[in-house]
Amino acid sequence: MDAAQIEQVRRFNRTVTERVGVLHDHFLGGDRPIGAARLLWEIGEEGQDVRRLRERLGLDSGYVSRLLRSLEAEGLVTVEPQPRDRRVRTVRLTGAGRAERAVLDGRSDELAGSLLEPLNTAQRARLVEAMAQVDRLLTAATVTLEAVDPGHPHAEHCLRSYFSELRERFESGFDPVRSLLPDAGELRAPHGLFMVARLHGEPVGCAGLKLPAGAPAEIKRMWVAPEARGLGLGRRFLAELEARAAQHGRDVLRLDTNRALSAAIGLYHSCGFEEVAAFNDEPYAHHWFEKRIEGPAPA
Amino acid sequence: MDAAQIEQVRRFNRTVTERVGVLHDHFLGGDRPIGAARLLWEIGEEGQDVRRLRERLGLDSGYVSRLLRSLEAEGLVTVEPQPRDRRVRTVRLTGAGRAERAVLDGRSDELAGSLLEPLNTAQRARLVEAMAQVDRLLTAATVTLEAVDPGHPHAEHCLRSYFSELRERFESGFDPVRSLLPDAGELRAPHGLFMVARLHGEPVGCAGLKLPAGAPAEIKRMWVAPEARGLGLGRRFLAELEARAAQHGRDVLRLDTNRALSAAIGLYHSCGFEEVAAFNDEPYAHHWFEKRIEGPAPA
DNA sequence: TCCATTCTCTGACTCTAGTCAGAGAATCCC
DNA sequence: GGGATTCTCTGACTAGAGTCAGAGAATGGA
Incomplete structure (x- = not known):
């Protein structure tokens, strides 16, 4: 800055x-x-x-x-x-x-x-365009990320929305029971953590991080509400979880995803994740990604 | 809109x-x-x-x-x-x-x-860029144009600045006495008018319009303060004077200018003026422009 | 059933922000 | 010199915006 x-x-x-x-x-x-x-x-x-x-x-x-x-x-x-x-x-x-x-x-x-x-017509168009940009980015800057318990009402709200979206978007539908779901305990200290994003106090996204002992950190259940898309929130979640994983001494971060989620796949690529062979047998996954991460910045 | x-x-x-x-x-x-x-x-x-x-x-x-x-x-x-x-x-x-x-x-x-x-680096850059744009255009929209008497202190301030700028920029310097200057009466009703632009109450530009009986309207002494350039003020003056000339029943608007004022010349072209043969013998002029204008919009 | 809690309302305040009507000093202009 | 004007200040107000401490009704939970 x-x-x-x-x-x-x-x-x-x-x-x-x-x-x-x-x-x-x-x-x-x-x-x-x-x-x-x-x-x-x-x-x-x-x-x-x-x-x-x-x-x-x-x-x-x-x-x-x-x-x-x-x-x-x-x-x-x-x-x-x-x-x-x-x-x-x-x-x-x-x-x-x-x-x-x-x-x-x-x-x-x-x-x-x-x-x-x-203003004349051309100026008006430029002003409105620039205002839209400012509006969008200030809104993005207003979103807060916070680690909460997976049982928090906001967390549960996001998870419900997440599942119902998967049900709609996956070709095969989505049944939580068939999926390799982490139970809430796995997304709670000391085994992991769960974050929600809020805009004006309303939950607009979530992401979980599993921190299994002696294994790579793993991102689960990342979701951004439709009304909050385009604010760079996915990217921000990834950066935040990466930093947290690093704080917990992990040097690899990984995740799996379904081929229907093309925007997410693009995001993972652009954030430095690389596709790897399947590291689990999640039935709904088609792609597996991994990223080497750096330790926390020295104090 | x-x-x-x-x-x-x-x-x-x-x-x-x-x-x-x-x-x-x-x-x-x-x-x-x-x-x-x-x-x-x-x-x-x-x-x-x-x-x-x-x-x-x-x-x-x-x-x-x-x-x-x-x-x-x-x-x-x-x-x-x-x-x-x-x-x-x-x-x-x-x-x-x-x-x-x-x-x-x-x-x-x-x-x-x-x-x-x-925000991340890319978002910051975009936000700052958009803010600059908004800032500039809102400032432009804050500038007011008002017809005043050419003897008004703001008018005189602008004219002094205008002359001193011409003195600096013309290859041959500028001596008001040698120029075909309209006297103040020519830029005062009913023979013409004089406008100043103000930003936060400070004068930041001026433009005069001669309305000789039975002849084309003529723009004189258009000037924009250095700190107010890039706000589209020149274009706004031209549009305003064109409208006023039309209100006074003129269908041709003309002006002369010096070759040192290249930005102004570009402006005239882009506002629909066309170069014509000399219509006066202003010693400091190298280019003469003319534009056919439409009558005022029917009420 | 009863105690704690939640929600709204009332009364009594405080603090900014600002207006208005002069008063008094300095200056300008005839 | 003297009256009008300009500039600042004081005193007396008003309204908006908000805080704080209860009181009282309704509800929830043990």
């Missing part, structure tokens, strides 16, 4: 907070405090539990309650207890609330338009 | 205000209110007049005064009357103030770093 890059990022931050940030609040707020506007926005067409709203916006419960009270007084929302659990309350937009939200929507379009408006 | 573009800009706004905007204030502020931090930043190494600070930050005089008082109490700045005009007061950083400013500087680097940190 060199100084010129830092400098450019700072210039960007400055321009963008001035030009977009300030306007954003101003446009969105209108006459209403922006806290209320954001809330109105986050409620959405479907309605939301108060709890979720609080979480999404990262606000104090008292504060949200007060904001809701004021929106309620204006007749923009209704708040009712959930039938299943009457402690939780659900907020829903009224007709007036929906109208108000449409106004916010329009303002947001207007702001976007005002950014493009002074 | 199509809906997909608007949509992408909105996604960008959202990602960026979340990821950069919020962090920006948080990082910059530290323990101190961000008003104070911004002020500390804007004072700069050299010191500033209170009046200018107020202008730059767009703040109320009472508010700035209070903020300065609190920075003064912390021993970060000194405020003293200017010797020339003792109503105006000048703020200067003390040693402690400079140190504090360096801390802000470091935080800003840190924020920039935190955006790049989770």
Whole structure:
């Protein structure tokens, strides 16, 4: 990360907070405090539990309650207890609330338009293209990787999604029972580890690492949610697991995969894995890969 | 401006205000209110007049005064009357103030770093590149064009810069007296008009349009400040003047130029001007251009 | 059944950020 | 010289944004 890059990022931050940030609040707020506007926005067409709203916006419960009270007084929302659990309350937009939200929507379009408006066609196209790029990469940078227990709800969510995707994509379908599945214990210290990737707190990917005593480390169950593809997350998982394997003193990392997963196969090649002979008899595998890895950087 | 573009800009706004905007204030502020931090930043190494600070930050005089008082109490700045005009007061950083400013500087680097940190080398390069593009185009979109009287201080500033640049660049130097200069009256309604471009309130370019009765409209004295080049401002001036000439019922737009101004010549070509025989005997001109223009779009 | 926990709400605060109306000093212009 | 203007400052406000400590209802688990 060199100084010129830092400098450019700072210039960007400055321009963008001035030009977009300030306007954003101003446009969105209108006459209403922006806290209320954001809330109105986050409620959405479907309605939301108060709890979720609080979480999404990262606000104090008292504060949200007060904001809701004021929106309620204006007749923009209704708040009712959930039938299943009457402690939780659900907020829903009224007709007036929906109208108000449409106004916010329009303002947001207007702001976007005002950014493009002074530019000519070619410039607009370039700006939008560059914004998409920035958007994608900043999103990618927002994803966090964390080692969790394979029994964690996020881990289980990812594994369910993973299996159901395999079932769809493998020519032969996929039945976990027939596969050489590591049991959860194998992906838990000290025999291995399991990582999930999260974006805005939601799980969007996972990867497991087996660390069998005296044998190469092995990657299992790597999966990236469809909505998080194209963010370089697969590559990031591989780099992370490689580093962790190295920390545990392994110098070889390996994995097996099914021929239906062509994007993954491309990824393994481009990350320095080489195809080797079968090192297990996983019935769903067609390709086996291996990579020599370096020890952890000396401290 | 199509809906997909608007949509992408909105996604960008959202990602960026979340990821950069919020962090920006948080990082910059530290323990101190961000008003104070911004002020500390804007004072700069050299010191500033209170009046200018107020202008730059767009703040109320009472508010700035209070903020300065609190920075003064912390021993970060000194405020003293200017010797020339003792109503105006000048703020200067003390040693402690400079140190504090360096801390802000470091935080800003840190924020920039935190955006790049989770990315790999290739992604970083792409992000920085896209940010530069966005930065440049948003800046371009921030430039405003306005018709002003040629006697306006901003107009005069631009013209002085323009002449001094011609003096440097023309092989033969440039002496306004020898040139076929329109007097100011010719660039003032109803005989013509004069426009300046401004970025953050500072003049960064100008262009004049002569509208002689019964003759083609003529562009004069188009200039863009060095720091504003590469923003497509020349092209924007041409489009604007073309539209204005059309509004005044002209169907031909013309101009002359010196061979030393090769970038301008390229611009004229690419904007649809065609080289024609000399239509005046401006001693400093080597090329004459003309463009047929369309009438204003029907209402 | 009862105790701990979860969820929401209320009341009482704090802190920023900013506005508005003068007051007082310095300067400009006639 | 004197009135208008410019510049800064002070005091008195307001509104937004958010925190914190409970209280009270509903639920879950032993």
